[in-house]
Amino acid sequence: xxxxxxxxxxxxxxxxxxxxxxxxxxxxxxxxxxxxxxxxxxxxxxxxxxxxxxxxxxxxxxxxxxxxxxxxxxxxxxxxxxxxxxxxxxxxxxxxxxxxxxxxxxxxxxxxxxxxxxxxxxxxxxxxxxxxxxxxxxxxxxxxxxxxxxxxxxxxxxxxxxxxxxxxxxxxxxxxxxxxxxxxxxxxxxxxxxxxxxxxxxxxxxxxxxxxxxxxxxxxxxxxxxxxxxxxxxxxxxxxxxxxxxxxxxxxxxxxxxxxxxxxxxxxxxxxxxxxxxxxxxxxxxxxxxxxxxxxxxxxxxxxxxxxxxxxxxxxxxxxxxxxxxxxx
Amino acid sequence: xxxxxxxxxxxxxxxxxxxxxxxxxxxxxxxxxxxxxxxxxxxxxxxxxxxxxxxxxxxxxxxxxxxxxxxxxxxxxxxxxxxxxxxxxxxxxxxxxxxxxxxxxxxxxxxxxxxxxxxxxxxxxxxxxxxxxxxxxxxxxxxxxxxxxxxxxxxxxxxxxxxxxxxxxxxxxxxxxxxxxxxxxxxxxxxxxxxxxxxxxxxxxxxxxxxxxxxxxxxxxxxxxxxxxxxxxxxxxxxxxxxxxxxxxxxxxxxxxxxxxxxxxxxxxxxxxxxxxxxxxxxxxxxxxxxxxxxxxxxxxxxxxxxxxxxxxxxxxxxxxxxxxxxxxxxxxxxxxxxxxxxxxxxxxxxxxxxxxxxxxxxxxxxxxxxxxxxxxxxxxxxxxxxxxxxxxxx
Ligand SMILES: Cc1ncc(C[n+]2csc(CCOP(=O)(O)OP(=O)(O)O)c2C)c(N)n1
Numbered sequence: 001x002x003x004x005x006x007x008x009x010x011x012x013x014x015x016x017x018x019x020x021x022x023x024x025x026x027x028x029x030x031x032x033x034x035x036x037x038x039x040x041x042x043x044x045x046x047x048x049x050x051x052x053x054x055x056x057x058x059x060x061x062x063x064x065x066x067x068x069x070x071x072x073x074x075x076x077x078x079x080x081x082x083x084x085x086x087x088x089x090x091x092x093x094x095x096x097x098x099x100x101x102x103x104x105x106x107x108x109x110x111x112x113x114x115x116x117x118x119x120x121x122x123x124x125x126x127x128x129x130x131x132x133x134x135x136x137x138x139x140x141x142x143x144x145x146x147x148x149x150x151x152x153x154x155x156x157x158x159x160x161x162x163x164x165x166x167x168x169x170x171x172x173x174x175x176x177x178x179x180x181x182x183x184x185x186x187x188x189x190x191x192x193x194x195x196x197x198x199x200x201x202x203x204x205x206x207x208x209x210x211x212x213x214x215x216x217x218x219x220x221x222x223x224x225x226x227x228x229x230x231x232x233x234x235x236x237x238x239x240x241x242x243x244x245x246x247x248x249x250x251x252x253x254x255x256x257x258x259x260x261x262x263x264x265x266x267x268x269x270x271x272x273x274x275x276x277x278x279x280x281x282x283x284x285x286x287x288x289x290x291x292x293x294x295x296x297x298x299x300x301x302x303x304x305x306x307x308x309x310x311x312x313x314x315x316x317x318x319x320x321x322x323x324x325x326x327x328x329x
Numbered sequence: 330x331x332x333x334x335x336x337x338x339x340x341x342x343x344x345x346x347x348x349x350x351x352x353x354x355x356x357x358x359x360x361x362x363x364x365x366x367x368x369x370x371x372x373x374x375x376x377x378x379x380x381x382x383x384x385x386x387x388x389x390x391x392x393x394x395x396x397x398x399x400x401x402x403x404x405x406x407x408x409x410x411x412x413x414x415x416x417x418x419x420x421x422x423x424x425x426x427x428x429x430x431x432x433x434x435x436x437x438x439x440x441x442x443x444x445x446x447x448x449x450x451x452x453x454x455x456x457x458x459x460x461x462x463x464x465x466x467x468x469x470x471x472x473x474x475x476x477x478x479x480x481x482x483x484x485x486x487x488x489x490x491x492x493x494x495x496x497x498x499x500x501x502x503x504x505x506x507x508x509x510x511x512x513x514x515x516x517x518x519x520x521x522x523x524x525x526x527x528x529x530x531x532x533x534x535x536x537x538x539x540x541x542x543x544x545x546x547x548x549x550x551x552x553x554x555x556x557x558x559x560x561x562x563x564x565x566x567x568x569x570x571x572x573x574x575x576x577x578x579x580x581x582x583x584x585x586x587x588x589x590x591x592x593x594x595x596x597x598x599x600x601x602x603x604x605x606x607x608x609x610x611x612x613x614x615x616x617x618x619x620x621x622x623x624x625x626x627x628x629x630x631x632x633x634x635x636x637x638x639x640x641x642x643x644x645x646x647x648x649x650x651x652x653x654x655x656x657x658x659x660x661x662x663x664x665x666x667x668x669x670x671x672x673x674x675x676x677x678x679x680x681x682x683x684x685x686x687x688x689x690x691x692x693x694x695x696x697x698x699x700x701x702x703x704x705x706x707x708x709x710x711x712x713x714x715x716x717x718x719x720x721x722x723x724x
Binding site: 033034036037038039041059061065066089090093128130131132133300301304306309311318321 | 419420466467468469470471472473488489490491528529531532533534559560561562566567568627628632633689690692694695696699706707710714717718
């Protein structure tokens, strides 16, 4: 039953999505540091412990490997754990569990075991934080077979994708663009998601060039596209949404149409998502290309002190500069 | 019953899910204390008797010096907090309430002893001679650690909880390999100290560090500041058996000390460092204290803790109690206390000015020190970056 769309932030949409999933399935349990009374440091789980109890919303000890390994056990026992990692830079203590166990259990067991779990990670920079609080480490996980990796850039996606991730029988790494948590947008609280979890979506139509992006950079890319439009260049913006698997048809259709592509993300470019997308495009749409696929991303340095953020993170100018370079071919 | 005093496990009784009643203000009879909350010297107890010798030499002058440390460290912290509120810092983790734990530990260390801090150890940094101004850079976002760790044997702050515990174990292993323990030479024998909070004791790294250090009998002292909260989680979410008792399970001595009593932390830490330097291996100290403020300036503790708890701990304030003691002993009068206040004001002003004047680093600096040897990718990106920035200036 469709209801009127509601305006809400990405943060509230995630909260509403988890609430819906918890109401629909008593096996959904949340685990993480400070997610109970505090509602998480970003308040994404606010009110859920109050309403679902401490048995379903667990404040865990401060130990990420512990959280992840315990979630594996819970999932083996038929629960659907949703784990919150407090910040991107704190997922590494759990890295071994995720890479060695979470990703491979279904494969190793020849399909007998399933790990329907979600690993929520607030990621990216631009909030003036100290080190380890601004990283974009999606490529590590996207590189690992057995994991699905997704990210949402709008409240509507946040609301639906978190539910789809929880409903998925595969483990899903769910990246939340932390600097966009308070962006507002309309959410259609209908019966089912408008898009499948694996689908990319065209956020803005254009004919001269395609910006392929995701997560926190979608908004930046859309603003850059508008600016380009004002200068007479028609830019299409593709929001990947799913980083693994990639929605190849949506990416390729767009690039075949425009003949030019630039991949934009916050993460360091070397061996980042942009490398994969560029390789895909060059392999599959070579004869349609008017220019080499370009990448705009973080520099290949550790995430710098926050006073450098404004120049480290791709901004509108850097995207437009790449647009110019692409058009110059 | 205090949550931290653990009843023997009755294996015949069915395990219950009920957590023990929580009295977080009582460290129990095993806690070492020399100054009570009123500033009175605590008579000899079973817990403190072994440590009295370690503060025998603390005379009036040294007591006053400890008091000065406490007051100045609190002021450094207050200034950090204020600077954050005024937008000069992005974040500040306050040590309010933990001054005595850190000054006691810090002053017990010798110059050659090496410290591995978390991110709240401003008091230890002070004792190790790190200029407080240098602590600000990281929280201002101009660097990831603005001091040379080897200058004062004080490592960079560690944000990832627990990581530094293993570094300390490894450093101590190195000290041991270098043969710098057990000679009896006070200037030569060396120990290492690692600092973490009660939440940190849950991490794998913490537990692995205890295993490594205990197995190797390394000269390291693990100093857990049990300030009762890990952001919003009370420490009963981190452990059932308190850290000082768990130490025994790793085969090393554990001692709980009143972390709001600077004399007690000094004594206990001196004893542990002596053990370490003389080659008798690691010790775990649990400083029983309280985080009076928010976790950091980004945190709102009213969401999860009751004010009454804070009020109880206000009465245990580490600075008030030493002042009462000094005054009662005739070691401090109004004039001396006022002079100290003035010194604190001056320090605060110096920090404030230095913070406000701390320049933003040139952006191309962010490409420095990624590698030791030249790295073509980083160099190319730096050059491209510089050229790109210059293109704006031309416009
Ligand atoms: C590995 C890791 N996970 C999560 C965090 C986020 N975090 C920062 S401080 C903190 C609580 C630390 O509590 P505790 O160890 O008791 O030390 P305290 O801050 O109370 O001194 C958490 C969860 C982190 N810094 N590192």
